[in-house]
Amino acid sequence: MDLVLTIFFLVVASTGLFIYFFIPSGIPRGKYVVYMGLTKATWLWIHSKAGILIVILVIIHLILHRQWIVHTTKSFFRKGKKDVICKGKGD
Numbered sequence: 001m002d003l004v005l006t007i008f009f010l011v012v013a014s015t016g017l018f019i020y021f022f023i024p025s026g027i028p029r030g031k032y033v034v035y036m037g038l039t040k041a042t043w044l045w046i047h048s049k050a051g052i053l054i055v056i057l058v059i060i061h062l063i064l065h066r067q068w069i070v071h072t073t074k075s076f077f078r079k080g081k082k083d084v085i086c087k088g089k090g091d
Contacts, residue, residue, distance in 0.1 A: 001061055008054045015047040 023040050032039055038046075062069070 001057065001064070005054065005057050005061065008050050008057065011050040012047060012054060015043055015050065019043055019047060 018035075019040075023035055023043060032041070035043065
């Protein structure tokens with residue numbers, strides 16, 4: 001899961017940077033011009049679909065790790081309370 005998320009992140013990041021720096025902005029400008037073998041529409045399609053897949057995979061990732069998230073969150077807040085109580089008793 002982590003590897004797939006990393007790959008899709010790299011796809012979104014690289015296509016986003018490529019679109020930002022090398023493809024003219026605005027829909028009419030350069031829509032059918034080919035950049036590195038792909039049209040602007042294709043670059044945008046790849047970028048948006050990979051972004052949607054990242055969102056879906058992150059949600060699945062969080063669902064798969066929900067027990068760890070809950071346990072860690074509870075543990076974090078319990079430790080914070082113990083530290084406050086210990087400091088209060090010593091004063």
